[in-house]
Amino acid sequence: MTSAVESTDLGPAGMAIGVVGLGAMGLRLATGLVDAGAQVTAVDPSPEAATRAGEAGVTVVPAAADLAGCEVVVLSLPTPRLVLDVVTQLADAAAAAGAHLTVLDTSTVGPADARAAAEVAAARGQVYADTPILGRPESVGRWTFPVGGSAETVALAQRVLAPVAGLVEGVGDVGAASATKVLNNLMLGTINAVTAELLVLADAAGLDPGRWVDLVVGSGAASVSPLFRDVAARAVDGDFEPTFTVQLMHKDNSLALDLADQLRVPMITGTAAQHLNTMALSAGHGAEDSIAVVKVLQTITGRDVRRHAHRTT
Template identity: 45%
Template structure:
């Protein structure tokens, strides 16, 4: 998500950025981003800092480095965290920033990477912080920004959304595999349903079912990232002392997919687990 976001922001604003991956830095420079050799270097002159990071542990590490390197300067800055993390992490890192006079809002994205500009950001944080994020994000990376509540509320909403994503992804994989086993052409099966207007059809089905039928798994959203999100969502349910059997099942299946070597592929590749069960082969490494 960081690549599309930096490109869209750089089209309107001066943007400074950092990524530990050289290829990502090169792409960002091509978008017009001034690239630095550290996160703190990129943040030095910024009033608003966008983060887009893969895991809660990485968010904690980057925030700790920013707070240490910027010192009292963090007081003049607002951090908009686009990462998908758990609400506990959001609250912890927010405390480290707000204790020094800065501002933080968990601001995860609802939308596919290709929909940058039409994203919805769901924010947890102070109204003033969300207002600043809204002023910059709407018209560049987002069509809407919603303040859901205090810090952690945006992260909670995003995890619940991604549990739904995982469930739809899993049942789509299951029914595509069943269609194949029943002797139906998977491509025709998915296209007929997608175009039917049936109540079962979702935007996600229209996206991933044709990928499954075509064995096309270039990642829009990698299975390993979905597995992380579903794990965080199921852990949230446990913290709330609530039963979430569907979430646990989705977690089991996504973790099996990662263990089977499919983690870097699109979530549509989960269908290969079902195909493996049908024919006894190893999961296909197809892109």
């Protein structure tokens, strides 16, 4: 049975909340909590991220263990290994201080990774829940958070995450929310890959890829997803500044494909999209936006997907 709450119903004002990870999502999350009146303390190894957070009213401390006094710590981290390491540090520090801590993990990890982190926390008398974000950075305030955990933990997540969410919903036991997220991101990976292929095909067919994108986006056709609208337009303008990198797409899609292997469910389209991600990584495009996979196809075919107005002779 699931539970849901609209984010406007509750709030974290006055709560002591920690945040570990101040990247594209974590910084927006931390500043949203500050704006809602929470007392936010955060950790990030990047001096630039720490400075930005400090300017937004976040108290920055050196290590995750320094957050043991918080009621809740929210994670926004890039890899499952790092999540497990940080959960261990937090749970050890909270146990040593005689405190009770709930960790809400907005990172993208596999279901088994989430369950392993929950076991580490529980062994030290603490609580872990997977609460990944469905939404792009710029849609903060409208993010959807599936939550894997008890009804009590879901209720706490609804209160804490209200300022940055449109919806916070319990989806089952720990691991269920992570499964929800990795399936979603495999869908993103396939849309991203087929977008890249179609841009190259448009050029090969004698079309202006930019004009093709404009027509399709403006048509209201069922094929136009928010991701297509974003990445296709950026590709034809030659803009590969990362919102979500090739490297992260590859990592997240690996989690979904690993889950599919464990459950013996064939992922034909998803596997093909992942091959393109792997090729882009091998070609050195890992730090660029996910749609930089199109560069691999351009190299193979000799095509150019930029708007004709942007081309040089």
